[in-house]
Amino acid sequence: MFRALKLLKPQNPMSIRKANWQNFVMSDVLANLEKQCERYCPKPRFPPRKVAVVGAGSDVGRIASLFLKQQKVINVLALYDDCPEHNVCGVGNDLAHIDTSTEVEAYQGKMFLKDALHDADVVLICGGCYIQPPCCNTPDRDLFFYNMQHVRTTSLACAQFCPQAIIAVQTPPVDCNYALCAYTLKLAGVYDKRKVLGVNAINAMRANQLFCSITGSDPSKSTTPVVCGTGRCTRVPVFSAAKAGNFPQTQADCLTRLVREADEIICKVKSNREQGHLSIGFSSARFVTNIMQGLFEKPTFIDSALVEQGDPGKCYNMPICATPLTVGRSGVQEYAVPTLNESETRLLEDSKCDLEDMLNLGRCYALGEEYYLHPQKVCPCIKCLQCPDCEPQKKIQQ
Template sequence: MKLINMFSRLTRPSTVAFICRGFSSSPSLFQVSSHTDAHQHHMNCKVAVLGASGGIGQPLSLLLKRSSLISQLSLYDIAHTPGVAADLSHIETRPKVSGHMGPEQLKDCLTGAQVVIIPAGVPRKPGMTRDDLFNTNASIVRDLCQACTEFCPDAMIGIVTNPVNSTVPIASEVFKKNKVYDPNRIFGVTTLDVVRSNTFIAEAKGLDVSKVNVPVIGGHSGVTIIPLISQATPPLSFPQDDRKKLTVRIQNAGTEVVEAKAGAGSATLSMAYAAARFTTSLLEAIGGAEGKIECAFVRSDETEAKYFATPVLLGKNGVERNLGIGKLIEYEVNLLKEAMPELLANIQKGEDFVRQS
């Protein structure tokens, strides 16, 4: 099995059933196949969600509660967590749920966690960029990652909190400071960009969305989001104007939701779905499943940016192999050039925040 082919067959979840398609068998968020049944109950995976009472945290916790790969779901927030945990604990699925509230309960929440997903923070309002969230969310991510370095230094960390282009460098710097940094275990969850690309492109072409896969590279805001339509599965092409319109829509899809919600929040349900998809792939890889590929914003040597999203092959210890950016067409090369100054500035901003705090 050639790794080259895996790039064009990014792991996709199917909402109906798990169909084993050889190399990139797709995880379902809702059902686990008999192929996984054999080892899933030997997996005693504790997953912690930090920010579990929020707009993303609650639906994410609900989706994770449906996973038979998780034995304990540990929920943390600064308010309402006992209620969220009580509510979820009534659901007839495998994970045991615990609720933890306030910084003094972080130790219990995190101790023994193998995977930590962090959606904590404030959402965007109309007119705000992801960068406008920086001041509030930067310190939240810094403090939660500090707790992770103390109580679960070997856990896989999935950062959902925006601006991801800056919060992932913040997480990394905190782990470095505490001398427990492993670049293969810290992920910026950019899965939503892939999910949106698949959805919009399937709609535009009238295709079955479960068969469409579009890798998305770069970062996780505006021009730094680079959908590689030229590398889509199945192969497809668009007139230049249409390609440009689709690209811009994918780049601004978050704003589309922020404006449609008119002050009531940002993309919470689609983000929860995407984060659950990413977490499911990661858990399956930890459990020994092969060929689990997701795009994620990780420490990278692919470009001049220290962090860069590309498809990565997931393994028992996090990133097993970075599958790179592949062959770009001229239009995509130009998108990459446009993205780079902003991406570099975002990364620098995150690193500086930790150095100065």
């Protein structure tokens, strides 16, 4: 007959002396067992609140990193660039002198891309070619071929090293590169439509600033959404959504033209013949900050982002469209589709064709399919005039 033994607990646990020796054999065995357990039963992930900026050595990347270094919601800021001329290690060392709580890491070269993306919560893909001739327009399709490899390489690395991260695509043209990134992630089997966003913050910021300068309202207390796409011929500012009483349609049409031609205006005014890197970098940093606040603090509203819609029927019958949205703990949480007036609806219908073509261009190069440009999808507002400045700028891009 077996007798049950009753284990008695000591009355005073503090009186038990701790052993001053260690069984190294058992420790190694237990360590191997823990490795096997982690292999089949991974531990829950504790986000480090890390943001990775790919292309941080570029002009836009430096400015965005400067503002991201000041955000308390970010604990780790990883800077990466594969271009030796950008010297991202020097940029990281410079930012590390700023006395904020955000830690800065810098990685130079493709061999360190894994370390830069490891455990990232948000990845900002910026950099690439931004140069445009001052008195003629470089078609977005031509610009795409300069930057497509940069976006595709980063997308593949994100699929492997940080599949849980939210990816914000800012490298121009965003319409093409967003589709390239999304379909690359689909091929890798890690695509989540709530976690891939095309950055449209610069257009919404410009529209809001122009509108507030006319009406005299406070820009920090108003928002002006931009729908459809992010390109010069696909962005549709919705000035009717702003609360400003009777706003003349003639002024709205003038502001719409300014928003669409903002890139060309800046290129002609700036002596270095480049886009507005200061405003683009600031808007991109604020875009990423809003995402981080939505992930770790509370649901946060974003003025405009190019995303795959949850219900295309409620979004002008467009499966992929730039709209205002709310970001929560799992990514995009809610879509806010503004109501358009007659003029904005007509402009949207004219812009749909070019947006579909730009998205199709990125999709074809992601899937390896052959791309054909339909004659009806050539945007009539892209007209390149012959001028002596075109050829030198093409050589700079190459």
